[in-house]
Amino acid sequence: xxxxxxxxxxxxxxxxxxxxxxxxxxxxxxxxxxxxxxxxxxxxxxxxxxxxxxxxxxxxxxxxxxxxxxxxxxxxxxxxxxxxxxxxxxxxxxxxxxxxxxxxxxxxxxxxxxxxxxxxxxxxxxxxxxxxxxxxxxxxxxxxxxxxxxxxxxxxxxxxxxxx
Amino acid sequence: xxxxxxxxxxxxxxxxxxxxxxxxxxxxxxxxxxxxxxxxxxxxxxxxxxxxxxxxxxxxxxxxxxxxxxxxxxxxxxxxxxxxxxxxxxxxxxxxxxxxxxxxxxxxxxxxxxxxxxxxxxxxxxxxxxxxxxxxxxxxxxxxxxxxxxxxxxxxxxxxxxxxxxxxxxxxxxxxxxxxxxxxxxxxxxxxxxxxxxxxxxxxxxxxxxxxxxxxxxxxxxxxxxxxxxxxxxxxxxxxxxxxxxxxx
Numbered sequence: 001x002x003x004x005x006x007x008x009x010x011x012x013x014x015x016x017x018x019x020x021x022x023x024x025x026x027x028x029x030x031x032x033x034x035x036x037x038x039x040x041x042x043x044x045x046x047x048x049x050x051x052x053x054x055x056x057x058x059x060x061x062x063x064x065x066x067x068x069x070x071x072x073x074x075x076x077x078x079x080x081x082x083x084x085x086x087x088x089x090x091x092x093x094x095x096x097x098x099x100x101x102x103x104x105x106x107x108x109x110x111x112x113x114x115x116x117x118x119x120x121x122x123x124x125x126x127x128x129x130x131x132x133x134x135x136x137x138x139x140x141x142x143x144x145x146x147x148x149x150x151x152x153x154x155x156x157x158x159x160x161x162x163x164x
Numbered sequence: 165x166x167x168x169x170x171x172x173x174x175x176x177x178x179x180x181x182x183x184x185x186x187x188x189x190x191x192x193x194x195x196x197x198x199x200x201x202x203x204x205x206x207x208x209x210x211x212x213x214x215x216x217x218x219x220x221x222x223x224x225x226x227x228x229x230x231x232x233x234x235x236x237x238x239x240x241x242x243x244x245x246x247x248x249x250x251x252x253x254x255x256x257x258x259x260x261x262x263x264x265x266x267x268x269x270x271x272x273x274x275x276x277x278x279x280x281x282x283x284x285x286x287x288x289x290x291x292x293x294x295x296x297x298x299x300x301x302x303x304x305x306x307x308x309x310x311x312x313x314x315x316x317x318x319x320x321x322x323x324x325x326x327x328x329x330x331x332x333x334x335x336x337x338x339x340x341x342x343x344x345x346x347x348x349x350x351x352x353x354x355x356x357x358x359x360x361x362x363x364x365x366x367x368x369x370x371x372x373x374x375x376x377x378x379x380x381x382x383x384x385x386x387x388x389x390x391x392x393x394x395x396x397x398x399x400x401x402x403x404x405x406x407x408x409x410x411x412x413x
Contacts, residue, residue, distance in 0.1 A: 002175040003282050003349065009177040010283045012191050016198035017284050024205045024262055029254035032212035036234045039219050039227070046221065 124160075131156045171356040175280060175349065197278040204265035204278075212261075233261070237399065244403035248410045255295075256406075259288065260399040267348060267391030271384065279394075280348035286341035292402045293337040300409035311412055340401055347394050351387045358383055 132152055139147035179193035186192065212233070215226035223231055237257045241249045249256075263279055270277020278284050300308040312329040313322055358380040366373025 001172060001349075002177065003280070003345065006177050008191060009193070009195060009197075012179070012193045012195055013177065013197050013278070013281060013283050014287050015190075015192045016194065016201055017278075017287055020198070020201035020205050021258065021262060021288075024208060025254060025258045027205070027209045028212070028258045028261070032209060032216075032230075033234065033254055033257060035213060035216050035219075036230055039216050039223075040231060040234065042219070043221060 128156055128160060131160070169360070171353045171360075174276075174352060174356060177281070196276050197281065197284070200266070200269050200276045200278050201262075204262060204269060208261045208265055233257075240396075240400055241403055244400065245407045245410060249403070249406060252406060256399060256402060259292070259402060260395055263288070263344065263398050264392065264395035267395055268388070270348060270352060271387055271391060277348045277352060279344055280352055282341060282345040285345040286337065288398075289337040289340035292340065292405060296402075296405045296409045299406065300412075303410060304412060308409075308412065311408065336401075336405060340398060344394050344398050347390055351383075351390055354383055355380070355387060 135152045135156055136147060136149070139152065177195050177197055179195050180199060183194035184191075185194065211226070212230050215224075215230040218224070218227070220227055234257070237260050238253060241253055241256050245252070266279035266284075267277055269275045270280060300311070304310075312326050312333065314325070314329075317325055358376055361376035362373055362380055365376055
């Protein structure tokens with residue numbers, strides 16, 4: 001095997017190995033690897049930046065949604081209050097008006113009743129007058145002489161009382 | 165070895181014409197192995213610097229490749245060593261890329277896998293072994309010797325456990341070096357033999373040449389897989405040794 005037999009070429013191989021390996025080491029350590037590392041770091045930083053930005057935007061969007069929902073809830077509550085207030089006011093108004101109307105109607109009813117009672121009284125008075133007259137006329141026709149006015153009045157009053 | 169078409173001939177090292185340097189009597193000839201190391205360094209550097217020149221946010225093909233290699237090795241180091249392994253990342257990355265390209269360049273026609281030479285793999289394994297041992301002693305002082313006698317083991321077992329632990333510790337560079345070198349060597353021998361079958365049988369008749377050619381194609385794919393896998397294995401074992409030195413089991 002030449003690998004073990006060519007001992008004269010051991011030294012030159014090791015020599016050039018050392019030279020090339022050290023050269024490569026410095027080229028890698030000082031030039032290539034920092035460059036690649038910088039590119040990778042930059043990309044990582046950009047990705048992180050974008051992720052941060054995305055998270056920030058998401059938080060902002062969530063805040064906006066929360067604000068919107070809050071506003072919505074507030075306006076809903078406000079609307080409820082307005083509706084409640086309005087319906088209460090309307091109900092009160094309606095009640096007032098009903099009460100007013102009732103009072104007015106009651107007054108009218110009372111006035112009507114008074115009027116009716118007056119008319120009834122008047123009618124009754126005229127009934128008594130007519131009855132007395134008729135009774136007077138009937139008596140005079142029956143007995144041929146006019147009856148005593150006082151007796152007729154008493155009899156009519158008793159008859160009316162009896163009729164109710 | 166003297167025979168012209170030995171499968172071993174491909175592993176012979178020779179200085180490139182006119183480049184057989186000597187410094188103070190020491191042979192530092194520029195060989196085809198050294199040429200491949202230089203090509204590997206040039207290719208790795210070009211791949212990893214030109215590809216990220218545009219610093220694109222959305223990477224193209226080459227930049228993706230560079231990033232994948234970076235993250236692959238970084239992930240390997242992070243998973244096996246943790247945060248303390250961070251300072252050794254350039255070394256581990258260099259090791260991975262160097263072994264990977266050493267393996268892959270051998271699969272290109274007229275190429276040469278410098279990782280098929282045990283001197284090279286052993287030199288790298290020795291650097292890892294010595295480095296890891298130094299890191300271990302630097303972090304834990306003499307307490308690092310506890311590595312060779314696990315906590316909680318009965319004291320009586322010490323005379324068995326300590327030699328076993330010592331042997332397993334000191335065999336690390338050999339297993340690391342020989343695994344890579346043997347895999348590469350065997351792969352290239354198989355490729356050479358299969359290639360020989362293709363030529364000899366294909367020259368005889370077209371049809372019987374197709375069978376070894378199909379086999380050779382499959383083996384080539386397998387060898388690419390092995391080239392990747394062995395670079396990974398070499399690196400991950402280095403990471404595991406580093407983990408032992410830093411965390412002591």
